[in-house]
Amino acid sequence: MGVATGKTVLFADDEESMRKVLERRLTAWGCRPIAATNSLDAVRLARERRPDLILLDDTMPGLTGLAACHQLKLGEDTRHIPVLVLTARDSRTLAAEVRTAGADGFLQKPFEFTELLQLIEGALAQPQPLRS
Amino acid sequence: MTPPEKEQRARQRRLDPLEELRASTEAWLSQFNIAFALMSIIPLLICCYLITVKFFSLSILAGINGMYFLFAVILALLGLLAGRQVIRTVIRRLLDANERMDRFQTMQSEFVHHVAHEFRSPLAIIKGALDNLRDGLYGTLTSEQVEPLTMSNREVARLRRVVGDLLDIGQIESGKLALHRELLVLQEVLRDVTQACQALSTERGLALELQAPEQPIRVHADRDRLSQVFLNLVTNAIKFTPRGGVQVRLTRNGAATQVEVADSGRGIAREDLGRLFVKFERVGAGDQEGSGLGLAIAKAIVELHDGRIWVESESNRGSHFFVRLPAEG
């Protein structure tokens, strides 16, 4: 059993097929997935449900995933939740943006599930800053 | 736009070769104007001289010869004026055409960039679904289902690679490929690359060997980009070598360090050597997978590092690729 087992993972992607794929995989890892269809939805659900980890697609209509991440990291009640960003954009220019937005990691689409699991486990194992 | 961004744009504009050409042409045109003025003054002065000093009488104007003379001077002046206008127009047109070409090229590479990005999201879905399928997340697979699935997975991996390569080419052509340099030990980079290629070479029954001196050789370079260069060279060597082996050799000679990738494969015909490093160019039998982008990207990366890449080869005599980079300390 991995670190991810039993953890609640909120994930946001505007593409239904991607949500289905992720949901199936997260369930197989023993996580409890919560799906969001856009960034605002993700931010709202994060406040309501307080998941253990959040996965955000970067390019969603309306608020981008990075912007949502920034909001989550500013929120008193959500800033301790690790956020991973999945993106179809270029990783080289992205690394800095991701850091500025306060995300805990990112992956470029398409990715290997083993890479994603590693990132998730790493983020969950990291001691999070105390809620203040 | 923030001020530093604006400043950077301005600097870019100043460095733009087309902009430079335009500026130098403007300067040239103003010199041309001065020259033209000088040139038109001379006949006018001669004319005045002839009228006032030589003939010293207005009767010259009454004479038919004098009329002709004046007429000729005016014609010459008009001719010069027209010629000047023609030259200016031609130069302007050329510059505009050049600019349009330039704009078209950026548009094209932006298009490639955009298309490649558009591929990534659907690719992620296909790959994710296939991987879920492969790992039995939708139920156990029959042995018959495994083969088409493996096949699809392989093709997805290929598409993924091509999309990455196209993005690189787009960046290279629009001059936007940025290096993230650090001080790195070449031995480490080469060890990682040969390790990554080990499986493929074993599968093909080839010996893959790395020769490098004990003493660490350092370069100031982009690790990922350099790995990409050597990965392509070694994969090429393996792909185009039916039997024998592949040697990777690292040497240092004064301020230059050299990486060689040599194989005992089918080699390259003399007449094909010139187009190897051009994008989409593939030579020989074409029986191996690939899109012909690897070496074009490699060349661009090496040259961005102030290095040089070249090849020595003959048909059926194996190939020998060289990469020379400036060494650090």
Ligand SMILES: Nc1ncnc2c1ncn2[C@@H]1O[C@H](COP(=O)(O)OP(=O)(O)OP(=O)(O)O)[C@@H](O)[C@H]1O
């Ligand atoms: N070691 C080699 N021996 C023989 N031919 C080679 C070797 N390396 C490259 N070539 C020839 O040069 C061509 C261009 O190589 P390049 O790496 O650019 O493209 P590719 O390997 O075909 O595709 P890609 O690298 O984009 O997957 C190859 O298709 C092959 O014909």
Ligand SMILES: [Mg+2]
């Ligand atoms: Mg290649």
